[in-house]
Every structure is written in C-alpha cells, then in structure tokens.
Amino acid sequence: MAEGSRGVVRRIGLVEDHESVALGFAAMLADQPDLELVGTAPTVSGLLEQVTDLDLAVLDLRLSDGSSPKSNVEQLRAAGLETLVFTGAENPYLLRSAARAGVLGVVRKSEPAAVVIEAIRVAAAGGQVASTEWAAAIDGDPELDDVGLSPRQLEVLELYASGEKLDRVARLTGLAPQTVNDYLQRIRQKYAEAGRPAPTKTDLYKRAVEDGWLPMPERSDVRRR
Known part of the structure; x- marks a missing residue:
C-alpha cells in the first residue's frame, strides 16, 4: 500500500x-488522500481482470x-477481497443475500x-459498517414484528413458500413429511402471534417476501399457488 498524507492509502x-x-x-474519492479508486467495472469478473491488489471492493x-x-x-x-455494498437498498432479499455471503456492511x-x-x-481498513440497512438485512425489517424463526424453520419456509410441495420439501431437507407439516404449523403460529397471520401458502409467500427471505416477484412473474 502506498503512503498518503493521512498515512496508508x-x-x-x-x-x-x-x-x-x-x-x-470517482468524484467523491478524488480529493481523499487516503482512498484511491484504482478500478471500475460493470461486473465482478471485469473488475478482477483489471486489478486484484485491492483493499476493498464496493459492490452494487x-x-x-x-x-x-x-x-x-x-x-x-x-x-x-472484502466487500462493501453500495446500493439504493430497495430490495430486502438482495440485502439478505449479501449479508449471508459475508459483506462488511x-x-x-x-x-x-x-x-x-x-x-x-x-x-x-477491515471494519464493519453499521447502518440501519445492515441491521435490517441481518435482523429483518425493524418495522415488521420479528417472528423468531429458527434456521431449520427458515429453510422449510423458503422452500415451501417458493412453490415446493410438502413431500418435496421433506425430500430436500431430509425431514419426514409430518415433521415438515409440524414446522409449517409452528411457522404459521409464530406469524399469527406477531400479528401477521399466514393461514394459506400464498400468505406464507407474502410474509417470506416481506421479511426478505424470498425475492420480490418481477412484474411479469405470475405465480399460481
């Protein structure tokens, strides 16, 4: 790393x-003596083809x-390379996806x-960047009541709410069909207790999208459940 007027660049x-x-x-960083923008590309592979000796990748x-x-x-x-997300933060699913992959903030x-x-x-410098968006990505939307699903319950919810049938969820998770059904009943109970009832499969899908566990549907994406 080079040395600048504020130390390490x-x-x-x-x-x-x-x-x-x-x-x-680029304009924002132009007059920062300790930060140097050394590469810009529209894709990750494009950036890595330009440079690899970076201290940080900033990713849309x-x-x-x-x-x-x-x-x-x-x-x-x-x-x-470690990553900082730079975004409009409009999509909770994309934020959760990045959070799961281990970005710095x-x-x-x-x-x-x-x-x-x-x-x-x-x-x-390797530090975590705390923000409201980051907390929401990790913990869920603070404006929605947290239902406190376990990792196993989330796995069942994501599969079932995305359209998989109960028997296939059982095969994919290695659980017995009755166990999957028990999980779904418990998930529905937790949503109901949080004031966000989900009595149908479509309702579960909506809750999973609201909480960022499934992607928002595109306008052309017509789902039948």
Whole structure:
C-alpha cells in the first residue's frame, strides 16, 4: 500500500454498471488522500481482470448481467477481497443475500458524500459498517414484528413458500413429511402471534417476501399457488 498524507492509502475497486453513478463515486474519492479508486467495472469478473491488489471492493447489488449478490461476494472473497455494498437498498432479499455471503456492511447511494466516504474508509481498513440497512438485512425489517424463526424453520419456509410441495420439501431437507407439516404449523403460529397471520401458502409467500427471505416477484412473474 502506498503512503498518503493521512498515512496508508487504501486501494478501492468499484463494481457498478451505471456510468453516472461510477463517475459520481470517482468524484467523491478524488480529493481523499487516503482512498484511491484504482478500478471500475460493470461486473465482478471485469473488475478482477483489471486489478486484484485491492483493499476493498464496493459492490452494487443489482447488476445488469443478472448475477446474484451472493455469487458476486463469493467471487470477490475467493480473490481475497472484502466487500462493501453500495446500493439504493430497495430490495430486502438482495440485502439478505449479501449479508449471508459475508459483506462488511451496506451504505445507501442516497447518503451524503461524507457518510459514504467514511463507510468506505472504515470498510477498507477491515471494519464493519453499521447502518440501519445492515441491521435490517441481518435482523429483518425493524418495522415488521420479528417472528423468531429458527434456521431449520427458515429453510422449510423458503422452500415451501417458493412453490415446493410438502413431500418435496421433506425430500430436500431430509425431514419426514409430518415433521415438515409440524414446522409449517409452528411457522404459521409464530406469524399469527406477531400479528401477521399466514393461514394459506400464498400468505406464507407474502410474509417470506416481506421479511426478505424470498425475492420480490418481477412484474411479469405470475405465480399460481
């Protein structure tokens, strides 16, 4: 790492496929003596082809190549890079996907430049970036009552609510069908106790989307349950 007027200069790479955002990002860091933007690309593979000796990768969640946050973060981590998410934070599923992959935090594109710069500075030094969006990604939307599902219950919910039949959920999880049914009854009970009843499969799907466990459907995505 180079030495700047504030000490160590952290090398930053940006994965962003909107040119205007990339230009604004570069402008933000231009007068920061301890942060150097050394590469920008619309995909993770494109960034890694440019440079690998980075201190931090800054990643937009929704890219036009259709890649998932999880696969992108895993690709960056395989290259030895930690990641900070830089996003509009409009999709709880994408945030949860990134959280599960182990990013250092989330910062909104709408935040003031000083907030974004400080988040980059903290993450580039290996620190966690605490934010409301990050807490929501890990713990669920703070405006929704947490139902406290266990990891096994979440696995059953994600499979069943996404459209799988009970017997197939049992096969995929290695559980007995009756055990899956018991889990579903308990999941419904927890949602009801939280004031968010889910008596039908469609209701369970809606709750899973609300809580960020399943992706929001595209407008053209017509689901029959």
